[in-house]
Amino acid sequence: MSYFNIIIGSIFVNNIVLAMFLGICPFLGVSSKVSTSVGMGAAVVFVMTLATLVTYLIQTLVLLPLQIGFMQTVVFILVIASLVQMVEIILKKISQPLYQALGIFLPLITTNCAVLGVALLVIKKNMSLADAMVYAVANAIGFTLALVVFAGIREKLALVDIPKPMRGAPIALITAGLLSLAFMGFAGLVK
Amino acid sequence: MSNYIVSLSPHAKGPLTTEKVMWGVVIALMPSFAFSAYYFGIRGIVVTLVATIACILTEFVIQKYLMKTTVTAFDGSAAITGLLLAFNVPSSIPIWEVILGAVFAIAIGKMVFGGLGRNPFNPALLGRAFMLASFPVDMTTWPKPVTTQWLWNMGASVDGTTAATPLGYLKEGVKMGESVTNLVAASPERFDHFNLFIGNVGGCIGEVSAFAILLGGIYMLYRKIITWHIPVFYLGGLALITGIFWAMDPTKYADPLFHLLAGGAMLGAWFMATDMVTSPMTVKGQILFAVCGGLLCGLIRMFGAFPEGCSYSILIMNAFVPLIDKYIKPTRFGKEVNYG
Numbered sequence: 001m002s003y004f005n006i007i008i009g010s011i012f013v014n015n016i017v018l019a020m021f022l023g024i025c026p027f028l029g030v031s032s033k034v035s036t037s038v039g040m041g042a043a044v045v046f047v048m049t050l051a052t053l054v055t056y057l058i059q060t061l062v063l064l065p066l067q068i069g070f071m072q073t074v075v076f077i078l079v080i081a082s083l084v085q086m087v088e089i090i091l092k093k094i095s096q097p098l099y100q101a102l103g104i105f106l107p108l109i110t111t112n113c114a115v116l117g118v119a120l121l122v123i124k125k126n127m128s129l130a131d132a133m134v135y136a137v138a139n140a141i142g143f144t145l146a147l148v149v150f151a152g153i154r155e156k157l158a159l160v161d162i163p164k165p166m167r168g169a170p171i172a173l174i175t176a177g178l179l180s181l182a183f184m185g186f187a188g189l190v191k
Numbered sequence: 192m193s194n195y196i197v198s199l200s201p202h203a204k205g206p207l208t209t210e211k212v213m214w215g216v217v218i219a220l221m222p223s224f225a226f227s228a229y230y231f232g233i234r235g236i237v238v239t240l241v242a243t244i245a246c247i248l249t250e251f252v253i254q255k256y257l258m259k260t261t262v263t264a265f266d267g268s269a270a271i272t273g274l275l276l277a278f279n280v281p282s283s284i285p286i287w288e289v290i291l292g293a294v295f296a297i298a299i300g301k302m303v304f305g306g307l308g309r310n311p312f313n314p315a316l317l318g319r320a321f322m323l324a325s326f327p328v329d330m331t332t333w334p335k336p337v338t339t340q341w342l343w344n345m346g347a348s349v350d351g352t353t354a355a356t357p358l359g360y361l362k363e364g365v366k367m368g369e370s371v372t373n374l375v376a377a378s379p380e381r382f383d384h385f386n387l388f389i390g391n392v393g394g395c396i397g398e399v400s401a402f403a404i405l406l407g408g409i410y411m412l413y414r415k416i417i418t419w420h421i422p423v424f425y426l427g428g429l430a431l432i433t434g435i436f437w438a439m440d441p442t443k444y445a446d447p448l449f450h451l452l453a454g455g456a457m458l459g460a461w462f463m464a465t466d467m468v469t470s471p472m473t474v475k476g477q478i479l480f481a482v483c484g485g486l487l488c489g490l491i492r493m494f495g496a497f498p499e500g501c502s503y504s505i506l507i508m509n510a511f512v513p514l515i516d517k518y519i520k521p522t523r524f525g526k527e528v529n530y531g
Contacts (some may be wrong), residue, residue, distance in 0.1 A: 151313045152514040166303050171303065172300065178312055181506070185507055189496075
């Protein structure tokens with residue numbers, strides 16, 4: 001699997017939100033403004049890469065040698081949650097600007113299924129560490145892309161006179177579905 | 192309309208109304224309609240009429256009974272959606288599927304957002320994407336244009352008079368590992384540029400004849416309904432990307448002229464990418480939108496799972512329009528412009 005295939009495949013073809021339907025919660029929750037969605041995207045790139053690295057190492061260095069692979073899900077959730085909290089504390093101490101930029105979004109990602117999903121998929125697909133890291137970054141970029149595009153549409157829709165029963169969540173869900181329908185066009189772009 | 196405050200005179204009053212623009216587009220679609228009637232017979236006419244009527248009716252019912260607002264279903268925009276949807280399906284499609292697609296296009300693609308001018312995606316293309324996802328076989332079985340001429344060919348998809356479109360044939364062939372040179376030699380009539388130009392090939396109802404679409408496009412340019420930027424840059428983007436790959440290896444990729452004339456590129460570039468609601472507002476934005484759409488269309492055609500990427504490329508670019516409009520803004524009146 002070449003890096004090019006992994007990158008195009010995870011950003012466009014199997015977009016984590018629009019094709020695999022993971023991370024829908026922040027996708028709907030943090031997409032009312034483009035600027036916040038960019039911040040959220042940056043936080044996801046950061047956390048997803050870090051979490052995949054750590055869980056990959058735990059899987060290969062701890063779970064597999066001890067033959068406790070069945071603990072995978074539980075351990076990963078715990079590791080990701082505590083990792084994010086730890087990163088938040090460290091950031092607060094050493095880099096106030098970065099903390100300010102990512103601050104609100106970091107706790108939101110703690111229980112994001114997209115982060116856990118990528119960590120698990122990397123193991124399931126038997127990727128090498130380098131592949132796994134590229135896969136994680138590409139998926140996070142794919143998430144950011146979907147989020148920013150969706151936020152752009154929602155910003156425009158906020159100015160539009162939507163019929164009353166459709167305002168808010170209904171129109172957001174319908175738009176998300178239509179966006180996913182549009183992204184079907186990328187199917188098969190890489191093998 | 193009572194929400195608007197009428198300011199002091201003088202008022203500029205333009206002759207261009209929504210109705211005039213929309214019915215102008217409908218007139219521009221008539222050459223393609225005539226060609227489709229010639230190539231696909233009564234069946235093609237029926238599918239087109241059913242889709243158009245279904246779209247207008249859906250809009251009428253929603254406006255009259257659900258939204259209880261002013262009914263603007265007859266301003267021509269629903270008719271355009273219906274016509275374009277029908278032009279994007281094979282003539283052998285079951286009638287009920289067309290109706291379903293039309294209802295989806297208008298209800299989900301347009302009316303849930305409040306109607307004309309508010310939808311982020313082109314409704315006709317959404318209808319087509321919905322139908323392609325729901326009825327993939329019916330949507331990709333094309334009757335041969337000439338054999339069904341003037342026949343009510345209900346069972347075109349069963350009695351063996353079907354034929355792959357040039358793009359579908361190309362995609363299947365390349366998938367099998369065949370070289371383009373051999374494919375052209377095996378079926379020269381599909382790759383004949385003149386056949387593609389006048390529309391003597393398999394395909395969706397309204398997309399086959401590039402000539403008829405160009406006639407409509409020139410009419411719209413003459414009426415100043417559209418500007419030349421989007422069609423020219425869309426087709427330019429498509430020609431560029433397919434041309435690059437063709438120049439690299441003509442045995443593996445078809446030539447750019449073939450890509451311009453085959454499939455829905457012409458219809459998409461002239462009638463769907465230019466949709467005023469779902470294209471960027473500034474000329475710079477439109478150029479960016481159109482070039483990216485053309486590139487995407489070529490990439491999907493050459494490497495994607497679908498033989499035809501035109502409709503998806505426009506849908507995907509529709510999604511980017513709010514961002515394009517956000518970051519490429521028109522120069523404010525009174526601001527100094529750098530002409531250097």
